[in-house]
Amino acid sequence: MQSGQVLQQRYQLQTVLGKTQGRQTWLATDLTNQSSVVVKLLVQNPQLQWQDIKLFEREATVLKNLQHPRIPRYQDAFSLDTPEGSDLPWFGLVQDYLPGTTLQKLLESDARITEKQARAIALETLQILIYLHELNPPVLHRDIKPSNLLIGQDQHIYLIDFGAVQNRVKAERSTMTVVGTYGYTPLEQFRGQTVPASDLYALGATLIHLLTGVAPADLPQKKLKIQFADLVSLSPNFRTWLEILIEPTLEHRFITARQALQTLQTGINKPLKSISQPLGSRVKLQSSPHQIIVKLPAPKIRILSMSLTLALMFALFLLLRVLTFLSDFMSPIIFYAISSLWIVWGIILIYNIIRYLSLLRYQFVQFNKTQFIIEKQIYGICYHRQKRPISDLQAVQQSVQKSQAQSFLPQSGKTELDIVTLQTAKQTYNIGIELTASECAWLAQEINDWLKLIK
Incomplete structure (x- = not known):
C-alpha cells in the first residue's frame, strides 16, 4: 500500500499511523464527504495465520455494535481482491478518525x-x-x-x-x-x-x-x-x-x-465489601461464624414459552385423535403408523414435563469449618447431594457457562449463563445457574469473605 492509493473507490490513503507484522493503520480521506477516517488493513503475508483473520473479523463485528462517545465509531468493513500469488484476500476496517x-x-x-x-x-x-x-x-x-x-x-x-x-x-x-x-x-x-x-x-x-x-x-x-x-x-x-x-x-x-x-x-478501598446484594435478588443467604447457608432460587418460569408448548401439545393431541378416528377406515399399516405417532407424542410430553419440573428445583449450598455441601431439591425433596471437605476448596469465583450445557432448562436467548464456580483440585462445582452477573459477583464475595474468617 502507498500514499494516494484509493481503496474501494472511496478511501484515499494519506499517512501511515501504525505498522506491525500483518497489519497497517492509515489515516485516509473518505472521498464521498472529504472526512478523515482511519483505515486498518490486515495485510496478506507469509506469516498471516487463520487466527489473525478471526481476530480481525471479531473486531469489526464487535465495533459495529458499539455506541459510545469515547470509542471510535465503526463506519465500514471490506475485503480487497486477492493479490496475484496470494492465497487470502486483504481485509479493511474503517473507523472515525480522532485527532x-x-x-x-x-x-x-x-x-x-x-x-x-x-x-x-x-x-x-x-x-x-x-x-x-x-x-x-x-x-x-x-x-x-x-x-x-x-x-x-x-x-x-x-x-x-x-x-x-x-x-x-x-x-x-x-x-x-x-x-x-x-x-x-x-x-x-x-x-x-x-x-x-x-x-x-x-x-x-x-x-x-x-x-x-x-x-x-x-x-x-x-x-x-x-x-x-x-x-x-x-x-x-x-x-x-x-x-x-x-x-x-x-x-x-x-x-x-x-x-x-x-x-x-x-476513597473507601474495600475491594470485596463494596459489593452489595443487587435489588430484586431472590438469593437467600444466612451467615454466622460457624457456617454460611445459601438458598439459590429456581429459574423463573417463562409463561409465554410454557403456554406455546402447551398449545402445541394440545394441537398435536387433537390432530392425533382425528387421525386415529380416520385410521379405523384405513389399512393396518396406516393404523400402526398413527400408533407410532402417539408414542412419539408421549415421549415429547414426558420430556416437556421433566423440562418444566426442572424449573421447580432449588439449590442449597452450605459451608462449615469442615465441609461444603451442595443439594438440589424439588418440593423440599433432595434428589442430588454432593459433599466435599472444605480443605479441598481452592477457589470461589464468578464465571460463565454455555447455556447449551443445561439440557432441560428452557433457553432465554442467552448463549452464556452467569454462575459461581467452586474449584477443587479434581473437580469444578457450578452453583447459581441463571443468576445475573452482579448476583454472582456478590455471592462469590460473600463466600470468599466467610472463608477468610474461618482461616
Whole structure:
C-alpha cells in the first residue's frame, strides 16, 4: 500500500499511523464527504495465520455494535481482491478518525503524569469499561495499555484499537488464544481465562507506567505483584486503590469496573465489601461464624414459552385423535403408523414435563469449618447431594457457562449463563445457574469473605 492509493473507490490513503507484522493503520480521506477516517488493513503475508483473520473479523463485528462517545465509531468493513500469488484476500476496517495523542507518545517524550491526572484518566477509562462490561454479552478489550488510550483534542480519554477484543466466552470454555501485551496482562489472561477484572489489571499497570515512567515488565515483583510504591509519591488511598487493581490473585482484585469507579470516587478501598446484594435478588443467604447457608432460587418460569408448548401439545393431541378416528377406515399399516405417532407424542410430553419440573428445583449450598455441601431439591425433596471437605476448596469465583450445557432448562436467548464456580483440585462445582452477573459477583464475595474468617 502507498500514499494516494484509493481503496474501494472511496478511501484515499494519506499517512501511515501504525505498522506491525500483518497489519497497517492509515489515516485516509473518505472521498464521498472529504472526512478523515482511519483505515486498518490486515495485510496478506507469509506469516498471516487463520487466527489473525478471526481476530480481525471479531473486531469489526464487535465495533459495529458499539455506541459510545469515547470509542471510535465503526463506519465500514471490506475485503480487497486477492493479490496475484496470494492465497487470502486483504481485509479493511474503517473507523472515525480522532485527532489526539496517545499516552504512549507522552511516555516517549519522557513525560510523567501527576496523581490528579492519573485519577482523571482512570475515571474516564472506567466509565468506558463499565459500558463495555455491562453489555449483554459483556465485551472485554483485553489489551489496555498506553498506546491504546488516546487524549483527544477535547482533553477526554478515548479507548482505541479493539484488535484483541472478545465477547465474554469464558476462560475454561474457550480456546487458548492468548492476546494482550506482556506487563499489562494478568495471569488469568495468559491461561485463556479473561474476565472483566483482567481489563482492570491492565488499566492499573498502565497508570503505574504513566506515573513512574517505567514499563510494568521492567518493575520489580514480589509474589508476582508489581512493586511501584518507592518510585512515586502518592496519597495512601490512591496507592492502595492501584495495588488492588494489580492484585495477581483474581479474588483480591476489584471484580467490576463499576466497583473500581465507586471506590476511586469515595476513597473507601474495600475491594470485596463494596459489593452489595443487587435489588430484586431472590438469593437467600444466612451467615454466622460457624457456617454460611445459601438458598439459590429456581429459574423463573417463562409463561409465554410454557403456554406455546402447551398449545402445541394440545394441537398435536387433537390432530392425533382425528387421525386415529380416520385410521379405523384405513389399512393396518396406516393404523400402526398413527400408533407410532402417539408414542412419539408421549415421549415429547414426558420430556416437556421433566423440562418444566426442572424449573421447580432449588439449590442449597452450605459451608462449615469442615465441609461444603451442595443439594438440589424439588418440593423440599433432595434428589442430588454432593459433599466435599472444605480443605479441598481452592477457589470461589464468578464465571460463565454455555447455556447449551443445561439440557432441560428452557433457553432465554442467552448463549452464556452467569454462575459461581467452586474449584477443587479434581473437580469444578457450578452453583447459581441463571443468576445475573452482579448476583454472582456478590455471592462469590460473600463466600470468599466467610472463608477468610474461618482461616
